[in-house]
Amino acid sequence: MTDLIKIVIAGPRGRMGQEAVKLVEETENFQLVAVIDHKNNGRKLADIFPTTQSQVKVYTDIEDCFQNEQADVLIDLTTPETGYLHTKTALLHGVRPVVGTTGFTQDELTELKNLAEEKELGCIIAPNFAIGAILMMKFSQMAAKYFPDVEIMEMHHDQKLDAPSGTAVKTAEMIKENRLSHQQGHEDEKETIGGARGADYDGMRIHSVRLPGLVAHQQVLFGAEGQTLTIRHDSYNRASFMSGVKVSVETIMSLDTLVYGLEHILV
């Protein structure tokens, strides 16, 4: 019999949060103990969320939540600023954060890593929970050794707040580990409309597309003499991320440091 894991979800009314509530309710050794929303303080989750019977309490103040509820894990699926504050507060209260929220700065990631180490607590920050996306990133990292010219095109729904996506940033970071650093394109190229060549990460270009109808998609294009290679992943719904959330919650209980990217825990 596996130990019960007590969970708080931040952002339960969001697109990802709704799926996470379902996942926790459907998983035998997971128990939802509270949710954090930016409104509805003191109400029951079932009152604000028609698809659940859950009577857990809604908190608008994360400090208040952790002072009143016994929790092992926080699942954060909110916004960049809130997600960072929630992650920090959870660690300070001895609660392990599983963070899907994207858009953290490098300084924020470093600060959270140091805090997790100081507190000897597991913390998982996963720019993408979909197994196919992890494979896309790993295959791209492998390909970059042979194809140093690469452009990343990420495509998301038009309600997304951060650009480039967390997945695109992570992909570029992983590729950088295997790619000979160099500036791509013609050395004299000029943009006649600013931004035409996308964001520049170590000479690679990242292009962000935002359109209604999309969920989360990315293709990594490699070019060499007479050939191209395209590695693509598509998430068509938010359920595609939930097996990664589940494995993160299960794994985090035995971690004592911050892990950035699911590729480090999927063996």
Ligand SMILES: NC(=O)c1ccc[n+]([C@@H]2O[C@H](COP(=O)([O-])OP(=O)(O)OC[C@H]3O[C@@H](n4cnc5c(N)ncnc54)[C@H](O)[C@@H]3O)[C@@H](O)[C@H]2O)c1
């Ligand atoms: N890692 C992954 O695999 C993955 C997958 C999808 C989305 N995401 C990321 O997850 C985050 C959420 O995405 P989404 O599509 O569900 O967004 P969403 O806008 O549908 O949901 C965000 C929720 O956060 C809530 N929120 C905002 N501020 C809050 C606060 N101060 N306190 C409590 N709740 C607050 C909002 O009310 C909303 O319900 C985004 O950062 C997105 O990039 C990550």
Ligand SMILES: O=C(O)C1=N[C@H](C(=O)O)CCC1
């Ligand atoms: O819907 C989003 O927002 C997503 N964000 C992640 C990212 O920034 O990479 C992952 C996929 C969905």
